[in-house]
Amino acid sequence: MKVVALPEYCLGCGLCEIYCAAEHDGWNGNVLKAFKKGKPVNRSKLMGSPQWSWLNTCMHCNDAPCVNGCISGAMQRDSDGTVFVDAERCVGCFSCVMLCPYGHVRPCYEKHQVVKCDLCREKNSIPACVANCPNGALQLMSEEVNPL
Amino acid sequence: MRYVVIGSCIAAMGAVEGIRSIAQKGSITIIDGEQRGPYTRPLISYFLARPYKFKDISYRSPEFLAANGVEVIKAMAGHINRISQQVVLDNGQTVPYDRLLIAAGGSPVIPAIEGVEAPWVKTFYTLADAESLHALLAEGQNAVIIGSGLIGMKAAEALWQRGLKVNIIEKEAHILPRIMSPDSAAIISTLLNGAGIKLRCNEELTAIRSDHQIEFASGLCLHADLLILALGTRPRTELAAECGLKVNKGIVVDNYLRTNDENIFAAGDVIESKNVLTGENEIMALLPQAHKEGYLAGCNMAGHNLADAGGIFQNSVNIMDSSICSAGSLINAKSETLIWQQDDKYLELFLNGSYLSKYIAINLPEVTGPLTNTIEKQVMIAPDGWQEFIAAPSLSTIPSAYWHKIGGIPRANTWNH
Ligand SMILES: Cc1cc2nc3c(=O)[nH]c(=O)nc-3n(C[C@H](O)[C@H](O)[C@H](O)COP(=O)(O)OP(=O)(O)OC[C@H]3O[C@@H](n4cnc5c(N)ncnc54)[C@H](O)[C@@H]3O)c2cc1C
Numbered sequence: 001m002k003v004v005a006l007p008e009y010c011l012g013c014g015l016c017e018i019y020c021a022a023e024h025d026g027w028n029g030n031v032l033k034a035f036k037k038g039k040p041v042n043r044s045k046l047m048g049s050p051q052w053s054w055l056n057t058c059m060h061c062n063d064a065p066c067v068n069g070c071i072s073g074a075m076q077r078d079s080d081g082t083v084f085v086d087a088e089r090c091v092g093c094f095s096c097v098m099l100c101p102y103g104h105v106r107p108c109y110e111k112h113q114v115v116k117c118d119l120c121r122e123k124n125s126i127p128a129c130v131a132n133c134p135n136g137a138l139q140l141m142s143e144e145v146n147p148l
Numbered sequence: 149m150r151y152v153v154i155g156s157c158i159a160a161m162g163a164v165e166g167i168r169s170i171a172q173k174g175s176i177t178i179i180d181g182e183q184r185g186p187y188t189r190p191l192i193s194y195f196l197a198r199p200y201k202f203k204d205i206s207y208r209s210p211e212f213l214a215a216n217g218v219e220v221i222k223a224m225a226g227h228i229n230r231i232s233q234q235v236v237l238d239n240g241q242t243v244p245y246d247r248l249l250i251a252a253g254g255s256p257v258i259p260a261i262e263g264v265e266a267p268w269v270k271t272f273y274t275l276a277d278a279e280s281l282h283a284l285l286a287e288g289q290n291a292v293i294i295g296s297g298l299i300g301m302k303a304a305e306a307l308w309q310r311g312l313k314v315n316i317i318e319k320e321a322h323i324l325p326r327i328m329s330p331d332s333a334a335i336i337s338t339l340l341n342g343a344g345i346k347l348r349c350n351e352e353l354t355a356i357r358s359d360h361q362i363e364f365a366s367g368l369c370l371h372a373d374l375l376i377l378a379l380g381t382r383p384r385t386e387l388a389a390e391c392g393l394k395v396n397k398g399i400v401v402d403n404y405l406r407t408n409d410e411n412i413f414a415a416g417d418v419i420e421s422k423n424v425l426t427g428e429n430e431i432m433a434l435l436p437q438a439h440k441e442g443y444l445a446g447c448n449m450a451g452h453n454l455a456d457a458g459g460i461f462q463n464s465v466n467i468m469d470s471s472i473c474s475a476g477s478l479i480n481a482k483s484e485t486l487i488w489q490q491d492d493k494y495l496e497l498f499l500n501g502s503y504l505s506k507y508i509a510i511n512l513p514e515v516t517g518p519l520t521n522t523i524e525k526q527v528m529i530a531p532d533g534w535q536e537f538i539a540a541p542s543l544s545t546i547p548s549a550y551w552h553k554i555g556g557i558p559r560a561n562t563w564n565h
Contacts, residue, residue: 069436071190098464100517103543
């Protein structure tokens with residue numbers, strides 16, 4: 001599974017980033033609390049220019065270069081095929097950042113780690129970005145991706 | 149089917165994953181000569197810097213081995229008998245195989261000079277090396293590191309973090325000579341000097357004296373409480389050569405990671421890999437490459453025919469809180485270079501017409517994923533695309549030809565903002 005961005009519907013409003021951030025690091029989707037009490041970190045990032053925008057999310061590639069190239073074993077694939085990073089093991093070497101063809105895996109300098117989309121795997125329902133996109137610009141799809 | 153793997157680190161774990169992606173049946177036996185389980189070599193510097201935080205640097209867990217039905221034998225393989233298809237261990241035990249993988253890695257280069265045996269002279273390659281340094285070092289000591297490649301730099305950083313006085317000696321004209329350009333190396337040199345780490349380039353080690361004096365060709369003489377030899381690594385090909393497998397600088401394999409014996413495969417630092425940019429076989433000694441080769445070899449041992457396209461040099465490393473990413477090779481001395489610099493960030497691109505052949509990025513990891521892939525997949529991008537990118541490098545300014553090539557993502561928006 002992966003979230004696919006449809007730039008033709010994207011308004012660039014950024015709600016995806018906000019709900020993504022609030023879904024992680026134990027904030028449980030509580031936007032008010034997350035942004036009042038902490039500095040929540042979004043996994044997927046809105047990209048674009050004044051002319052267009054799209055959410056840069058993880059393709060959860062089949063032969064994922066980030067999983068293959070992880071020097072610590074932190075970057076893994078779960079039994080559903082979702083690629084996620086085990087924060088306990090990530091040492092922040094950024095090898096995965098250097099290897100991600102989509103530029104999706106990002107450094108998080110405060111934590112000395114990387115962050116990426118995990119399809120909100122701990123939430124057990126559709127990813128927060130998809131659920132909260134007001135214009136249907138994000139869709140959950142099952143099509144497989146092989147990088148290039 | 150009996151799958152046997154010599155070596156138990158990165159390529160070996162890739163092979164277990166490859167074999168089990170295809171065959172649930174068949175036994176997998178790993179011969180672990182180092183007897184430390186599947187750990188990750190790059191993390192030995194993390195261990196040395198913070199031994200209490202990085203006590204466990206395993207690459208795959210015991211549960212992983214159990215779940216994949218892997219039997220581990222803690223012994224060195226001493227000989228391969230290709231006729232009887234057996235590995236003979238140092239303890240005399242024999243291990244029969246149907247398919248064998250040699251994933252024996254490399255070993256550090258030790259110069260042929262007197263004094264290298266002294267207990268205060270060390271290499272930095274194994275967890276045991278890091279543990280013995282941990283036991284030996286004391287704050288305030290003088291450490292001299294010979295070689296400023298990645299291993300030397302990570303050793304230097306760890307010893308500096310432990311409070312030693314650190315000197316780095318390089319034979320070439322600047323540090324990290326295989327990765328950096330003179331300009332980019334100067335940025336890192338300034339950073340190291342600022343932290344009190346002393347660098348000396350154009351110096352070649354000639355003698356190690358028993359009174360802890362180290363001599364160099366120029367006449368320079370330094371005192372060292374600890375001396376680290378980080379002069380590079382070479383593949384451990386003895387086992388393969390001795391049983392008649394084809395060996396050049398590393399074990400020679402075909403595109404399917406097969407040696408000249410159809411039942412024996414090899415992967416990781418022990419082989420020569422194809423550099424896709426030059427088309428030449430080279431020793432690449434990189435963890436992502438070792439894992440990928442191990443994985444493909446495993447699939448092929450289990451009966452598939454997956455070709456390895458080769459790889460490119462690529463590295464991401466943090467030194468003194470600065471990120472250094474680099475990928476590719478200088479395939480043409482006349483490459484055009486484009487440089488961008490702002491505050492502590494630096495990006496240098498090496499172009500061959502419409503192709504990117506190498507980049508060096510300091511404190512700018514976020515743009516490097518697409519750049520690495522542009523090089524590895526040789527994506528054609530018109531030079532003016534690079535000119536626009538280098539004016540303000542970011543993910544959003546990556547030339548759109550790249551995004552089109554990798555499929556789909558941003559098309560022009562029909563909405564007017
Ligand atoms: C300090 C350091 C930092 C590094 N940092 C990076 C980095 O940041 N990025 C990167 O890409 N790469 C890095 N590397 C390189 C990376 O560690 C190697 O590319 C990788 O470990 C290769 O994996 P391998 O499985 O081929 O070999 P190895 O990891 O070397 O494993 C081979 C194993 O086989 C064993 N063996 C050898 N002969 C026998 C025998 N006869 N019988 C039984 N067992 C045997 C060895 O003892 C060893 O345990 C670093 C290396 C070092 C030393």
